[in-house]
Amino acid sequence: MSIDYQRILDEIVEETAFLKGKGKIADYIPELAKVVPGQFGIYLRMMDGTAYHTGDAFTRFSIQSISKVFALSLAVSLLGEKVWQRVGVEPSGTAFNSLLQLEYEKGIPRNPFINAGALVVVDMLISELSHPKEDLMEYIRMLAGKQEIYINERVADSEKQFGYRNAAVANLLKDFGNINNRVEEVLDLYYDMCSIDMNCEELSQSFRIFANHGKVPGTDKPILTPSQTKRQNALMQSCGFYDESGEFTFTVGLPGKSGVGGGIVALFPEKFTIAVWSPLLNEKGNSIMGMKALELFTTKSGLSIF
């Protein structure tokens, strides 16, 4: 049962066309609001090395929350199980930037993919790394197999200037004793990593270790153990899409992570990674065409993990 993947991608482009123009660009910071809305790209990379793409698969965009996956992966490789003393593994059930649960649960964020959890993970990185920003960038470049991955400084500055909500979250974490470094330092690195620009091709490459039991394909170097990799994927499944994680699991059936830049990366262990991008978001902050594209992909290919 050989599948014509290119044809599936082409069909997806056709069948999602009716969604063009639907949704809203992330406009909470001026820099993000400048993106051209109509763009749409897909990059599918099989674990055997073959690859398929369509549309704007080589245009870079702000990866935003997708960066939380890299930060967590690095923290787990540095700290192992100790990560889970300071952050949970349960879906939040509420909006991604909610302060409610944090208050009820005494400063232990529900999971590492809500903002609060990612801030705690970033705090761990600052404590563990001698040059946190440079070391994290190095790590991401290694996963992407490419040196030319950069932070978009204008986006980072814009985030820092208007990030009152995240400053509220970080101060609350500090009050609960779950931030060890200075609040400003944690916020800075958090915004830096969210402001990285990557394209679908690069993202599909950088997620291959998660489909490969923790090794960068073509190397023997284990970045994560198989068990750590399983857990990273499980977390993407449970918590990768803010309070729409259940919906993504239900309709798509792959572990993945979205960002408010409009990107989504998903994967099937041992089979493939796939990155989609389209900047217009639904009210939960996930790319409308991206969600639909992935739903069509698993339906057409039959390649859901469930």
Place this chain on the structure above:
Amino acid sequence: MSIDYQRILDEIVEETAFLKGKGKIADYIPELAKVVPGQFGIYLRMMDGTAYHTGDAFTRFSIQSISKVFALSLAVSLLGEKVWQRVGVEPSGTAFNSLLQLEYEKGIPRNPFINAGALVVVDMLISELSHPKEDLMEYIRMLAGKQEIYINERVADSEKQFGYRNAAVANLLKDFGNINNRVEEVLDLYYDMCSIDMNCEELSQSFRIFANHGKVPGTDKPILTPSQTKRQNALMQSCGFYDESGEFTFTVGLPGKSGVGGGIVALFPEKFTIAVWSPLLNEKGNSIMGMKALELFTTKSGLSIF
């Protein structure tokens, strides 16, 4: 890489022995509290028909919330997509019998596996079936491939007598207009299905359709479509373990469903179904030895979906 499954089961028995006596039997109704705590059974059934078991795999126990999977499956086969107009697909993030979200979200339960959601599903069954109780039992017997599946009437009576919390939930749903039949009728069928007695062998059999794209193995009869089956499994992954669903996904990495009788059924599509049972529960209402047994199983076998 042939795996010695029997040896894995035997190792699990050894390695979970330290947990014996830990936890608490469900004691909210007198009948459930009568179970002998030390019991422990596993039944593993591969999709190729081979099977392995250990311990009390043939002792029947109260399936409790596991029955919600059968009810949902039957409702989806009767009503298709219409089910999702009255119940959501997101994890709840709070205790399984919480009234909080129901009130905020205007009577639409978060998912069909919290009590509120299951009550709505049961209400659908009452509206659709001519003999709801008999028809549901017939459906479960068909999935289990066995006529001798019964409701434990003493348990059912006990539940009905002390079920003030569920009566609160059902009345609230009725107030929001999301129960169409009489509150008492809905509660009665809900308690009846929760009070079914089954053993690990029977449960592992009855879940095979979910590992077989919706067909009872050995038949050509599609009970669910492949897409409906995928979604049913996705929901078990997201929402199958109350507010410990993330933890189960994280440590075990299989879709499954637990009940306060101490049973858990999990599955790997196209590969196997597995049922475990041990009555002592953690504070979230899930079997302590059952959770550990399944974690050890996927770690030892490498057979997690992630």
Place this chain on the structure above:
Amino acid sequence: MSIDYQRILDEIVEETAFLKGKGKIADYIPELAKVVPGQFGIYLRMMDGTAYHTGDAFTRFSIQSISKVFALSLAVSLLGEKVWQRVGVEPSGTAFNSLLQLEYEKGIPRNPFINAGALVVVDMLISELSHPKEDLMEYIRMLAGKQEIYINERVADSEKQFGYRNAAVANLLKDFGNINNRVEEVLDLYYDMCSIDMNCEELSQSFRIFANHGKVPGTDKPILTPSQTKRQNALMQSCGFYDESGEFTFTVGLPGKSGVGGGIVALFPEKFTIAVWSPLLNEKGNSIMGMKALELFTTKSGLSIF
């Protein structure tokens, strides 16, 4: 500084005329929805015995939640301080029928004037009285100085038939162990007392003990001690208007109690009681013209307790 109260009442009628037709009749039960909306009455009764009235001050209406004051007063006279072991004295901060707090606070209602609290008070009365319904009616008639006070049976039946929300609350209380009698029995007496019909003249009379340190004026019989009376008034101030209690305190500045029948009774200790009635409600469930009338009354007379 003698005040021309009749003129003040007349001015209020003029100055509230612009509100005629604004708001919504309580329509959650068909019987209540039948009331003629345009009605408006005020009855002011000074502690020296003089009285003033205007409009429909002698037309009876459903007193609804105002009855909770009578129930509490009777419970306190029977049980004293023990009442406060099962119900709190803090404003709820949320809608009057909310289940949220009840769940967080383990079945101890915030105060005796939210539905949950009143149900617990009614449960106390059932335990303490030999003929709860008759004895409560007798008590109210004694306070009103009049035998002809009755339950509107059509309203009571209608409440019982559609009261799913209160059934949810009562079952939740029962689950938490804070209802000792049968749920149905508690709901029945609760609905009976809410369905009493009284007019402004009768209500202003029946609240006189609260402005008279606990004695029915003209008698020597202390129904409540001065301290119990102070507390009853304090509770009306803090909690008498659902989640609009702060607003009423802020704009009117008198202790009082409202009902969804459109009635409000307020009082100034040692000075006066005042009852207003107009059936059209704001979204918090309080009479729009009644609230405005009382605000104008304290502003014009200078007679706020603050």
Place this chain on the structure above:
Amino acid sequence: MSIDYQRILDEIVEETAFLKGKGKIADYIPELAKVVPGQFGIYLRMMDGTAYHTGDAFTRFSIQSISKVFALSLAVSLLGEKVWQRVGVEPSGTAFNSLLQLEYEKGIPRNPFINAGALVVVDMLISELSHPKEDLMEYIRMLAGKQEIYINERVADSEKQFGYRNAAVANLLKDFGNINNRVEEVLDLYYDMCSIDMNCEELSQSFRIFANHGKVPGTDKPILTPSQTKRQNALMQSCGFYDESGEFTFTVGLPGKSGVGGGIVALFPEKFTIAVWSPLLNEKGNSIMGMKALELFTTKSGLSIF
């Protein structure tokens, strides 16, 4: 019925002696934790000018949240009704520094006496005053009839250094658009005013305008209108004691305001003001001996507003 106030104060000292050593000093900042716990003072000032005192009535302490009354009073005198567009008048029903309601209610604090509300009031003052800190101090000195009222700079510095929770609240308000000035500027003035040192004698003097329809006694200068004064008192009644406001209303029956420095000021319009101080707090943050002293005072004197 002349009352021997001095004897009442003396009795209170005796009858609260059993509470000595009960409770906990506010220790969230090191400077506050340095206070000597056993201190206890009362200053009662009748509106006719007579005064009574006992214990440490002339020892200064950190007025903390009592300062919120001064800030609100000044804001109302500057902005009138416009204040209520940005802050509510309802009790919060939750802990005084809760972020929950703020998030649900979109950045409009429940009332001006929770921290969030006071921060918004302080933001108003910064926008309206040319020298906010100096002008606010001038206002308080005018009310106290005394120039020697100062900010305790060590306390203020300590608050600024450890105030992560308030920084979280202020950033959240800023995110919702309900802070117009810089977050740091607002926090600084907030901490400055909380760090003012005053004694019972000074506090009882400075609250006299609220018992005098808005005029400083002995002057003709109306600081607030009678209606504004009524509302200020009403707010103290509803919201002056964090989530123990109902309890204070219930047991004491006077409008008042507490601070975590252990001070409480209360008043009876046209009759008296009273300030008590004892540093050991209950878990709600209110002075244990102070609450008891005021309860005894109104019980013994019969002088509750209810």
